[in-house]
Amino acid sequence: MWENHEDLFRIQVTEPNVSVKDVIKKIVRSGNVEDAFYVCDVSDIVKKYKDWKRAMPRIETYYAVKCNAHRLVLETLVAMGSGFDCASKEEIKKILSLGVPPNKIIYAHPTKKLSHLKYAAEVGIEMMTFDNEMELHKVKHMFPTAKLVLRIKYDDPRSNFPLGGKFGANPDTAAKDLLEKAKSLGLEVIGVSFHIGSGNTHLDVYQKAIIASRKVFDMGAELGYQFKLLDIGGGFSGNTGSSINEVGIAVNKFIDQYFPDPSIKIIAEPGQYFVISAFTLVTQIHSKRCLPSQNGSELIRMYYVDISVFNSIIIGLYDLYVKIAPVEEAKGAPVYPSTVWGATCDGSDRVSPETVLLPELAIGDWVAFEEIGAYSLSIASDFNGFELPHVHGIVNRRDWKFLTEAAKRPMSKQKFATGDYPENYLTGLMKPSKFDTNYF
Numbered sequence: 001m002w003e004n005h006e007d008l009f010r011i012q013v014t015e016p017n018v019s020v021k022d023v024i025k026k027i028v029r030s031g032n033v034e035d036a037f038y039v040c041d042v043s044d045i046v047k048k049y050k051d052w053k054r055a056m057p058r059i060e061t062y063y064a065v066k067c068n069a070h071r072l073v074l075e076t077l078v079a080m081g082s083g084f085d086c087a088s089k090e091e092i093k094k095i096l097s098l099g100v101p102p103n104k105i106i107y108a109h110p111t112k113k114l115s116h117l118k119y120a121a122e123v124g125i126e127m128m129t130f131d132n133e134m135e136l137h138k139v140k141h142m143f144p145t146a147k148l149v150l151r152i153k154y155d156d157p158r159s160n161f162p163l164g165g166k167f168g169a170n171p172d173t174a175a176k177d178l179l180e181k182a183k184s185l186g187l188e189v190i191g192v193s194f195h196i197g198s199g200n201t202h203l204d205v206y207q208k209a210i211i212a213s214r215k216v217f218d219m220g221a222e223l224g225y226q227f228k229l230l231d232i233g234g235g236f237s238g239n240t241g242s243s244i245n246e247v248g249i250a251v252n253k254f255i256d257q258y259f260p261d262p263s264i265k266i267i268a269e270p271g272q273y274f275v276i277s278a279f280t281l282v283t284q285i286h287s288k289r290c291l292p293s294q295n296g297s298e299l300i301r302m303y304y305v306d307i308s309v310f311n312s313i314i315i316g317l318y319d320l321y322v323k324i325a326p327v328e329e330a331k332g333a334p335v336y337p338s339t340v341w342g343a344t345c346d347g348s349d350r351v352s353p354e355t356v357l358l359p360e361l362a363i364g365d366w367v368a369f370e371e372i373g374a375y376s377l378s379i380a381s382d383f384n385g386f387e388l389p390h391v392h393g394i395v396n397r398r399d400w401k402f403l404t405e406a407a408k409r410p411m412s413k414q415k416f417a418t419g420d421y422p423e424n425y426l427t428g429l430m431k432p433s434k435f436d437t438n439y440f
Helices: 005-009 020-029 044-054 069-082 089-096 116-125 131-144 174-183 206-221 245-258 272-277 395-406
Strands: 012-016 035-043 059-064 083-086 103-109 125-128 147-151 188-193 229-231 264-269 279-292 297-307 323-327 335-341 356-360 366-370 389-397
Touching: 012 395, 020 035, 020 366, 020 389, 035 044, 035 264, 044 059, 044 069, 044 245, 044 272, 044 389, 044 395, 059 069, 069 272, 069 395, 083 089, 089 103, 089 116, 103 206, 116 131, 125 131, 131 174, 147 174, 147 366, 174 188, 188 206, 206 229, 206 245, 272 279, 323 356
Parallel strands: 012 389, 035 389, 059 083, 059 264, 083 103, 103 125, 125 147, 147 188, 188 229, 229 264, 297 335
Antiparallel strands: 035 279, 279 297, 279 366, 323 366, 335 356
């Protein structure tokens, strides 16, 4: 094991030609680890942010904290200048603790607990969403100076995870009534938000949602409001091989057409876009058995590892795109139908799809689950007494220099904790580990 687990929580600076696979091989070949671990490639997050700004320069990112709240992720995005989408008191606390000013946070939960709403008022998180009349009365009572954003329902049922069944006011039948109620209560409404659903690839829905938002803007103007914010939500794909450029071309066109006024602030709430491909989960095979297939024509390899559907591979979130590969490649080796099972005693704890094709593996071999940065850490539990995987952060030297320089420009008068890294406003977590110069 590592001499000090803190080493696994510090960021490792590498040369630009060192890949995530190189890092993983170096770790497992050292013989010093047995437990599962993540590798977080901070440079991947940096690249995603730069890609976003090139593709949609007018649209500010407010990262959805619920997707992955690991400190490496948050501090990287703070340094890059992102805002944050928070959905609870604890998420707000976490982001404020990093020195983010309140005006860079949107409380993007249409239905809020009273104690959480009270806390938002106390710390000055003014911008928040609503989609029903009861919420307006709560805000009037708890935070009458809030700056409200009406969330309309406009999601695509074809998306992987539609959200309209739970949130959003109908823009045609409910929006005007809600705006009139807000006006009668003396509440300030500053704009409109929508979310077309996660994993959506149908760009025409953005056009329809933006048109609907434009109509609600006009409704507000008729009531005397001067809306100044449009929030186009999240759900942007960040898988390896995907590109934000196609979405950017479409969204830019629709924004320019229906919201040409540059004084209107446009934001989005990307979550998985930033983190899904930045994290790789690595685990060791500790047990194995072979069983005949149903027709008896071949053997099914059953591998057992120390992660589970309760702490790493969340059922329903990853079964569409999780990738499994041996750490040590076996190019040209025959592959066999295989299943990979989790560490717990739960019979449904299978961390692979029904079957996957893998080369012959042995106890002690390592496998990697790629593109697993979204929600895997946020929803994880220690069910059955199995520890959560540690996170090993890496960043190439070029991006490390960029981040430390970017972090010298704090977003407010409240500076970030400097730790013991000279002239660095990132916290002590974001610094090279003690084996920086000789490990990679």
